[in-house]
Amino acid sequence: MIKRILSIILIISLVLIELGSFHSSKAYACSCAFVEAKEKLELFSAVFEGTVIDIGETKSSSQYSQVREYTFAVERAWKGVKDKNITVFSLDGGSNSCGFQFSKDRTYLVYASQDKDDTLVTSLCSNNLLSSEAGEDLKQLGAGQLINSNNEEDIPSSVTLYIILSLILLLIIVAVWRIRIRTRK
Structure with a gap:
C-alpha cells in the first residue's frame, strides 16, 4: 500500500515538473521570416522613413478582411515614394492578425507592398521598425533620397x-x- 501511494505521488510530481518546464510565450497567427534590409529593398514596392501624422478608420479590402489607414509625412525614401505624404494600410487587429499597428507622431522605417488596388499595404512580416531601432537596416540601406517638404519634385x-x-x-x-x-x- 505504501509503495502504491509513493508511486502515485512520484507520477503526480513528474507530471507537475513536466508542466512547469513549458515556458509560456506569445504565439502569433502568422509566421514571418527574417530578411536583411537589402533583400527587403528588392522585395517591397515602397521603402521609406516617415512619421505617422494621421491614423484613419478601418475599411474592408478586396484582398484582406479589415485594414487600417495610416498617413505618413515622408522624410526620406529608398524606393517607390516621391510625395511628402503617403498612405499605407495595415491589417487591423495588430499582431493577432499579422497586422502592424503604428503610433501617431512616431517615426518608422516602413516596408510596404503594392496590392491589386495599387494601394500600399504592410504587415507584421514586413518587419517595419521604429527609426530609433532601425540602425542596422538604415546602415544597410544607405542615405536614401530626401523628400521635399513643399511636395514638389526636384x-x-x-x-x-x-x-x-x-x-x-x-x-x-x-x-x-x-x-x-x-x-x-
Missing part, C-alpha cells in the same frame, strides 16, 4: 540644362545684335 537635370542653354543662346543673340548695331554707325 527639377530634372535635363530641364535645368535646357534652361541654361536657352539663356546662353539668348545672351549670344543679344550680343551679336548689339555688335551689328555698333558696326552700322
Whole structure:
C-alpha cells in the first residue's frame, strides 16, 4: 500500500515538473521570416522613413478582411515614394492578425507592398521598425533620397540644362545684335 501511494505521488510530481518546464510565450497567427534590409529593398514596392501624422478608420479590402489607414509625412525614401505624404494600410487587429499597428507622431522605417488596388499595404512580416531601432537596416540601406517638404519634385537635370542653354543662346543673340548695331554707325 505504501509503495502504491509513493508511486502515485512520484507520477503526480513528474507530471507537475513536466508542466512547469513549458515556458509560456506569445504565439502569433502568422509566421514571418527574417530578411536583411537589402533583400527587403528588392522585395517591397515602397521603402521609406516617415512619421505617422494621421491614423484613419478601418475599411474592408478586396484582398484582406479589415485594414487600417495610416498617413505618413515622408522624410526620406529608398524606393517607390516621391510625395511628402503617403498612405499605407495595415491589417487591423495588430499582431493577432499579422497586422502592424503604428503610433501617431512616431517615426518608422516602413516596408510596404503594392496590392491589386495599387494601394500600399504592410504587415507584421514586413518587419517595419521604429527609426530609433532601425540602425542596422538604415546602415544597410544607405542615405536614401530626401523628400521635399513643399511636395514638389526636384527639377530634372535635363530641364535645368535646357534652361541654361536657352539663356546662353539668348545672351549670344543679344550680343551679336548689339555688335551689328555698333558696326552700322
